[in-house]
Amino acid sequence: MSIRPIVLAAGKGTRMRSALPKVLHRLAGRPLLVHVLDTVAELAPVGVTVVVGHGADAVKACVADETGHRPEWATQTEQLGTGHAVRMALDTLGDDEIALITYGDVPLTRVDTYRALVDAANDSTLGLLTLEAVEPTGYGRILREAGAIVGIVEQKDASAEQLTITEVNAGVIAIRGKHLKSLLGKIGNDNAQGEYYLTDIVGLAVEDGLEIKAVHPGSNHEVDGVNSRHQLARLERLHQLDIAEELMSLGATLADPARVDVRGKLVTGQDVLIDVNVVFEGSCTLGDGVSIGPNCVLRNARVGAGTVVRAHTTIEDSSVGENASIGPYARLRPGTQLGDSTHIGNFVETKNTLLGNGSKVNHLSYVGDSSIGTKVNIGAGTIFCNYDGANKHQTTIEDDVFVGSNTALVAPLTIATGATIGAGSTISQDVPAGKLALTRARQRMLDWIRPVKSVK
Numbered sequence: 001m002s003i004r005p006i007v008l009a010a011g012k013g014t015r016m017r018s019a020l021p022k023v024l025h026r027l028a029g030r031p032l033l034v035h036v037l038d039t040v041a042e043l044a045p046v047g048v049t050v051v052v053g054h055g056a057d058a059v060k061a062c063v064a065d066e067t068g069h070r071p072e073w074a075t076q077t078e079q080l081g082t083g084h085a086v087r088m089a090l091d092t093l094g095d096d097e098i099a100l101i102t103y104g105d106v107p108l109t110r111v112d113t114y115r116a117l118v119d120a121a122n123d124s125t126l127g128l129l130t131l132e133a134v135e136p137t138g139y140g141r142i143l144r145e146a147g148a149i150v151g152i153v154e155q156k157d158a159s160a161e162q163l164t165i166t167e168v169n170a171g172v173i174a175i176r177g178k179h180l181k182s183l184l185g186k187i188g189n190d191n192a193q194g195e196y197y198l199t200d201i202v203g204l205a206v207e208d209g210l211e212i213k214a215v216h217p218g219s220n221h222e223v224d225g226v227n228s229r230h231q232l233a234r235l236e237r238l239h240q241l242d243i244a245e246e247l248m249s250l251g252a253t254l255a256d257p258a259r260v261d262v263r264g265k266l267v268t269g270q271d272v273l274i275d276v277n278v279v280f281e282g283s284c285t286l287g288d289g290v291s292i293g294p295n296c297v298l299r300n301a302r303v304g305a306g307t308v309v310r311a312h313t314t315i316e317d318s319s320v321g322e323n324a325s326i327g328p329y330a331r332l333r334p335g336t337q338l339g340d341s342t343h344i345g346n347f348v349e350t351k352n353t354l355l356g357n358g359s360k361v362n363h364l365s366y367v368g369d370s371s372i373g374t375k376v377n378i379g380a381g382t383i384f385c386n387y388d389g390a391n392k393h394q395t396t397i398e399d400d401v402f403v404g405s406n407t408a409l410v411a412p413l414t415i416a417t418g419a420t421i422g423a424g425s426t427i428s429q430d431v432p433a434g435k436l437a438l439t440r441a442r443q444r445m446l447d448w449i450r451p452v453k454s455v456k
C-alpha cells in the first residue's frame with residue numbers, strides 16, 4: 001500500500017507569542033514538526049508532503065539543516081482552514097495513495113496509531129482518529145447515528161446539545177487520494193469561522209456511501225497539540241515521564257523519574273543509576289552498572305560499564321572506557337577518548353585527547369590535542385599549551401610518564417616512556433625515556449627579618 005502523509009504546518013501559532021514558527025519549537029530537543037516527520041518515516045511512505053505558510057522559509061531551512069528528511073513542500077499563503085491547507089497538497093497526492101493527514105504541532109502520535117489509521121482506509125472506508133476527551137472544549141465533536149459516525153461539528157458551530165458530546169476528533173484522517181480529491185472539491189466555508197474545514201469531508205463521505213472507521217490512540221497525549229508554551233511544557237513533561245518509565249523498565253534506577261531529561265536517544269545497560277537533574281542530548285550510551293551523578297549533561301557520549309560519573313560533569317562528543325571515574329566538575333569536550341580505569345578529577349578540561357588505560361588527571365588541568373599512554377599521572381594544575389595564537393599543536397605522552405604539578409607543556413612536544421617532569425616546569429623540548437626534566441630556578445636560603453606592623 002502506498003502511503004503519503006500530509007502534514008499541516010502553515011498556522012501561525014499566535015498563542016506561542018513567538019518569532020519562531022510554532023512547529024519549530026522544540027520538544028525533547030527536536031522541533032515539533034521533526035517529531036512528526038520522524039514518526040511518519042517509519043511507515044515507509046512513498047513521499048511526505050508538508051504544507052507550510054507562516055515562517056515557511058525557516059521551517060524548510062530547519063528540516064534541511066537538522067534532519068535527513070526531504071519532504072515535498074506545498075505552500076498555503078493564506079490560512080483559510082485545514083481543508084484549504086490540504087487542498088494545497090493535492091498535486092503531490094496520487095489517486096491510489098492513502099493520504100494520512102496529520103498536524104505538525106501534534107508531536108507525540110505513535111506510529112502504531114498511524115498504522116491502524118492507514119489500515120482503516122480503503123476504497124470504501126475512511127480512517128478517523130477519535131477519542132473520549134475528559135475536557136472536549138475546543139475539539140470537533142463526533143456525530144453518530146445508530147452507532148455509526150455521520151459527521152463532525154466544530155466547537156464554534158456546535159449546538160448546546162452537541163457540545164455535550166465527549167467523543168472528539170483528534171484531527172488525523174486516513175483516506176484514499178481519489179476520495180480526498182473529490183470530497184475536498186465539495187466543501188465550502190459557510191460556518192462560524194468562515195474557514196474551509198477538513199472535517200466537513202467526513203459528513204460528505206458518509207453521503208457518498210463511505211464508511212467511517214474510528215481508530216483510538218493508545219493514550220490521550222498522543223493527540224495533544226501545542227498551541228501555547230503551557231501546553232508545550234506539559235507535553236514535554238509527559239513525554240519525559242514516558243521515557244523515564246521506559247528506562248526503568250529496561251533496568252535503570254532513576255533517583256527521580258521527574259528529574260531526568262532525554263533530548264535524543266539514550267541506551268542504558270543493566271543496573272545503571274541516574275541521579276537527579278541529568279540531561280542527555282543527541283545519542284548517548286551507558287554500559288552496565290554506570291552511575292551518573294546529579295546535574296550532569298551528556299551529549300553524544302559513550303560511557304563504558306562500571307564507570308562512575310560524578311556530580312556536575314559535562315561530557316560532549318566523547319567516550320569513556322570501563323571502570324573509570326570522572327568528576328565531580330569535569331568537562332570532557334569533543335574528541336576525548338578515555339581508556340579503562342582512567343581518572344578525571346575536579347576542574348579538569350579535556351579536548352581531542354586520547355588517555356590510555358589506568359592514566360589519571362585528577363585536579364585542575366587542561367589537557368588538549370594530545371595522545372597519552374597508559375599509567376600516566378598528570379599532576380594538579382598541568383596545562384597543555386596547545387595553541388600558539390595561530391595554530392594548534394599536538395602533545396604525545398608515552399606510557400608511565402609522571403608529570404609533576406603546576407607544569408606547562410608547550411606543544412608540539414613528545415615525552416617518552418617513563419620520563420618524569422618536575423613540578424613547576426615549563427617544558428618545551430622533547431623529553432627522552434626515563435629522564436627527569438625540570439626547568440626550575442634553584443632554591444636559595446637567605447637570612448631575612450620579616451617586616452612587622454608599625455605601631456601608631
Ligand code: UD1
Pocket residue numbers: 008009010011012051076078079080081082083084085103104105138139140141152154168169170171196197198199225
Ligand atoms: C482541528 C479540527 C478539530 C479537531 C482539532 C484537533 C478542523 C476544522 N478542526 O481544529 O475538529 O478536534 O483540530 O486538534 O480541522 N492549519 C494550516 N492551515 C490552515 C489552518 C490550520 O496549516 O489554514 C494547521 C495548523 O497549523 C494546525 C492544524 O492545521 O497545525 C490544526 O489547525 P487548527 O486551526 O489549530 O485546528 P483546530 O481549531 O485545533
Ligand code: CA
Pocket residue numbers: 225227
Ligand atoms: Ca489546534
